[in-house]
Amino acid sequence: MGKRKTPGLNTSSMADISFLLLTFFLLTSSINTDQGIARRLPPLLPPNEDKPEVRERNIFIVKINSKDRLLFNGEIGDVRNLKDRAKEFLGNPQNKETLPEKEDVYIEEFHATYPVSRGIISLQNDRGTSYDMYIQVQNELTAAINEMRNELAKEKFGKGYADIKNKQRDAIDKAIPIAISEAEPKNVGGN
Amino acid sequence: MARFTGKKAKETPGLNMGSMSDIIFMLLFFFMVITTMRESSLYVKIQVPQGTETSKLEKKSLVSYVNIGVPMDQFQSKYGKEPRIQLNDMIADVSDIAQWVEMERTDRSPADRPYITTAIKADMAVKMGLVSDIKQELRQAGAFRIFYNARKGERK
Numbered sequence: 626m627g628k629r630k631t632p633g634l635n636t637s638s639m640a641d642i643s644f645l646l647l648t649f650f651l652l653t654s655s656i657n658t659d660q661g662i663a664r665r666l667p668p669l670l671p672p673n674e675d676k677p678e679v680r681e682r683n684i685f686i687v688k689i690n691s692k693d694r695l696l697f698n699g700e701i702g703d704v705r706n707l708k709d710r711a712k713e714f715l716g717n718p719q720n721k722e723t724l725p726e727k728e729d730v731y732i733e734e735f736h737a738t739y740p741v742s743r744g745i746i747s748l749q750n751d752r753g754t755s756y757d758m759y760i761q762v763q764n765e766l767t768a769a770i771n772e773m774r775n776e777l778a779k780e781k782f783g784k785g786y787a788d789i790k791n792k793q794r795d796a797i798d799k800a801i802p803i804a805i806s807e808a809e810p811k812n813v814g815g816n
Numbered sequence: 817m818a819r820f821t822g823k824k825a826k827e828t829p830g831l832n833m834g835s836m837s838d839i840i841f842m843l844l845f846f847f848m849v850i851t852t853m854r855e856s857s858l859y860v861k862i863q864v865p866q867g868t869e870t871s872k873l874e875k876k877s878l879v880s881y882v883n884i885g886v887p888m889d890q891f892q893s894k895y896g897k898e899p900r901i902q903l904n905d906m907i908a909d910v911s912d913i914a915q916w917v918e919m920e921r922t923d924r925s926p927a928d929r930p931y932i933t934t935a936i937k938a939d940m941a942v943k944m945g946l947v948s949d950i951k952q953e954l955r956q957a958g959a960f961r962i963f964y965n966a967r968k969g970e971r972k
Contacts, residue, residue: 639837647844654851659873659935661864661965666955689944752945756884756938757865759947760966764867771869 662763667806683725685714685746689762691753704761711769715742715804734796735781741800749808766805773801859895860885860902865940866969873963878931880920880959882913882950885939899942901950910949917957937965 687707688696695702697710717724725744732739746766750759771786774797778786782793789797862885873879883902887895891907900907903916921929934954938947954962 636837637833640833640840643837643840643844647840647847650844650847650851654847659876659879659963659965660870660968661873661935661963662867662870663873663933663961663963666951666960666962668958668960669955750944750948752943752948754944755940756942756944756947757940759944760865760867760964763964764869764966767867767869 662760662767664763664803664805679745680726682723683743683745685711685744687746687748687762687766689748689750689754689758691751693755693758695762704758704765707762707765708769708772711746711766712773714746715744715769715801716773717742717744730799732796732799734793735800739800741802742804745804745806747806747808763805767803770801770803774798777801857905858883858888858902859891859905859907860887860900860939862937862939864937864965864967867966868969870966870968873933873935873965875931875933878924878928879933879935879963880917881935881937883937884942884946884950886941899939899946901946910946910953913950913953914957917954917959931961932959933961933963934959935963935965 686696686698687702690696695704695707697707702710714724717727720727725742727740727742729738730741731737748762748766775786777800778784778789778793778797781797782789786794786797860883862883881904884899885902886892886897886899887907895907901910901913902908903912908916917934921932924932936947936950951962954960
């Protein structure tokens with residue numbers, strides 16, 4: 626009996642099948658990753674509890690009215706100056722009397738205490754404020770905090786905030802927290 | 817010499833298609849790895865605002881989307897011209913959010929529940945009144961991690 630040759634599988638349609646699969650996945654999926662600003666909402670205050678008292682020097686009030694105009698601590702302001710104002714407020718480099726107090730906190734990664742600012746930026750907006758303006762303000766405040774964190778990371782670890790280890794990043798986050806407080810929604814006028 | 821000048825030698829050989837499927841499969845795997853499944857289709861028009869300090873949204877499987885915007889033209893007769901909220905694939909009201917958060921929570925494993933992020937994808941022109949109402953609802957429902965969707969852009 627002669628050796629029977631097994632016929633080879635015809636794989637020419639394999640390419641067509643995988644092409645079909647490919648087009649299916651191309652259509653049902655999207656590449657774009659979501660970008661944006663992450664925030665944490667505060668838990669609701671118990672109704673019978675008063676708001677914690679904050680000293681006047683420790684608070685920087687940013688108000689946005691329904692016409693998207695800004696008020697910084699009662700003065701008319703511009704969104705382009707907001708980043709520098711926030712940095713000056715949170716950093717308080719000259720330890721001025723009018724700017725926030727600092728509290729020495731021991732941070733293990735630094736092997737030293739670091740003066741953590743007690744300052745809080747209070748953000749208040751009207752119901753008529755546009756979402757675009759709100760995000761711009763949030764963006765500027767984030768920019769201020771990111772810049773300060775980056776500077777501190779360079780000073781302490783010799784590298785930018787993006788390049789340091791997670792543990793070091795936690796230490797920096799502790800030294801410069803995201804101190805943005807949003808008031809309970811209300812109308813701040815300016816219709 | 818007829819052996820070399822014969823008709824048979826001049827015929828061009830056919831292309832070998834054997835490795836074609838391998839190439840396509842490689843493409844397929846590439847796309848499967850880098851992409852994510854598209855979420856439910858949008859009923860509202862959204863143009864997100866622009867920011868310079870945006871960061872990437874991590875762990876997409878733990879994200880629930882709240883879309884806010886004016887309904888698209890073909891849905892305006894049904895839902896009106898005022899900005900509306902779209903949760904998953906239905907148009908909803910602010911009062912539906914608490915229930916929706918609870919539903920999203922039960923969909924995930926208990927270990928993941930504290931890490932659920934609510935992404936607010938709102939149109940630039942939406943007023944903060946609506947967004948604030950949603951944020952209050954989320955606070956009440958205990959969904960504290962939020963994310964404002966924005967495009968990355970240069971400083972204006």
